[in-house]
Amino acid sequence: MRRKLPGTAMLAAFEAAARHQSFTAAAAELALTQSAVGRQVAALQDLLGVPLFRRTRHGIALTDAGIAYYRHVARALDDMEREVLDLQGRRGRGGSVELGVVPTFGTQWLVPRLPGLRERNPDLTVHLASRARPFLFQDSGLDAAIYAGTGPWPGTQATFLMPERVVPVCSPALIAPARKVTPRKLAQLPLLQQATRPYAWREWFASAGVTDANALAGPRYELFSFSLQAAVAGLGVALMPDYLMAAELDAGRLVVPVQHALANLGYYLVTPADRVESPAVAELRQWLLDECAGAREGGVLSRG
Template sequence: MKKLPPLNALRAFEAAARHKSFTAAAGDLFVTHGAVSRQIRHIEEFLGRRLFERLPRGVELTDEGREYAAVVRRALEQVAEASDAIRTRADEKQILTISTTPRFAVGWLMSRLHLFQRDFPQYGIRISSTTRLVNFERERIDVAIRYGRGNWPGLSVTRLFDHEEVPVCAPALLEGPDALQFPEDLARVRLLHDGSYQYWRSWLDFAGIDNVDPHEGWVMDDPNVLFQAAIQGQGVALANPRTVETELRDGKLVQPFDLVLATDVAAYAVCPEQNADDPKVRAVIEWLVAQAEAQE
């Protein structure tokens, strides 16, 4: 590397060029006027050029001084930005970021997360709730919980549990003369769909029901809105029992029938292959597996 002027001299020059005053630069740097003057002289001797014109009432940059000041300022800003970025990453090393769907976070993860924090107090926790596939590196995600068949290239994949579908509804729909007793009774109520009709078609076929139109009812893109509608008695929704665990336990939702539709997808904890041995990644994945197995 080529020889560079001392950093203190560059900082003194940048401050003096910005203020057009050695005195103001000294105030910025918490040094004396004489110290700034010596640093400027040092850098001028290093360059073999005058950077300031000394005037009776202050200083003015020479043409070369103005050119040099722009380069030095840009270089110091880049050093400061790079330093901040590294400090930020160092501060975030103990932050564990988990990406999952809003429904999984609300219905399953949040009721258990305090147990992870109890066992691993050294980690801060950040939950990124989204339905899209995240970019692990750009978004600084450590672990994501995804539904699928487990075939994501470049990712380390750990199965948590199978995805199943059961009808759920408000307890009120099981009361009165029109109470739901058999799957055929679904013909009398509104079906609630999660953005498609796929699972209701599959569940009705599985139950052998042909008097219910699987395309009837309301379609909602947000599962949290869907289950809130079910809680309010607006109809019957299909759900993975695990993701409405809280609502089932609190009695806000009930399962009117025992028929459980198995699907060909499952919930997985995933991370980039190169990060699989990171201690905090390994800790949270092993914890997720243990929590899932405790429900089996």
């Protein structure tokens, strides 16, 4: 059955006119005349059988149907442009993966290891996008993502990569002259809260046998990198994944005041369940599994 699809010229004219709320501005962007843009939009409306714009005293505005359609068209054109650039860049060789990743894990763990992926799969290109929280794949343009959590996540399939061990860290000046404190003493210090994990400290104290700590108090930070620098600056105690702090511990900028780790989350490679997996995603998964195999043992508590 022949697909009933509008031409790209119609979609480009509509997207530009919708974005600018102006046929004149769209024409200038596309190097067309205003009447040419108007004809393309009119042809699209005739094809759809639905008005996408309405006239106002100041020009044009999208109808409700136009607003909904614009979201889909803009996303589809972005995806098409990204694929064109990707194919041009790779010149048809190898594959690529659009990968969403939690920011600090991406910068501190994943990116430093990517040279190994390039050596192993020189024709595989990985494009990284920051995603601090779970999301819907159909709205993202991503092929896969790395999540921290326990799952399951509806509409996805998840591959376990490695556990996450979180430990408390602080500036040595915060507990000086001591180098270690008890969990109950730790509860009396300023606690740095992670916005994406509001109950992390409560879970850590419970696992350490302290159930009456005021574990929700303290300044809140969106990213682990913010909490890490706040801890170095002496603003409080941060609860951090152990892979993040090795350099600061070795340099003496941070210490582990309590030798207790909580490991109730893991890192997962997540892909949409309703999409046929590409060879590029399969290659990335295998490389991640191989890399993470060496990270499933050990930790940083001995440095504290």
